[in-house]
Amino acid sequence: MAAFLTADEVATLTGRKSKSKQIEWLRQQGVPFRVTATGHPAVLWSAVDATAKVQAPVATWSPRVLEHI
Template sequence: MSMFLNSDEIATLTGRKVKSKQIEALRAMGLPYRVNATGHPVVTTAAVEG
């Protein structure tokens, strides 16, 4: 298992495919994330595992 969610998992979690909309959704959910050099949100699996 990876330390980070993959792009498909982030899309499923947020219900969004566009990176800016994913970031908005993560912010609204109160989930911690970082933005990588390509502008995509990066979420650890620990952040969503309860």
């Protein structure tokens, strides 16, 4: 599998054919991407792959005395 979605896959994901509209949709949806030198959005598969592992937030320590404030 390639690291990036193809142009057709980005069009299918966004429902848009225009690269500016694709970029607008990706921004609105919070999908991380980069713009290539040709102005097309480049989306990593891991950004949209539901099976990708999501790292859990790192738990931070705080003293128990602060729990009662």
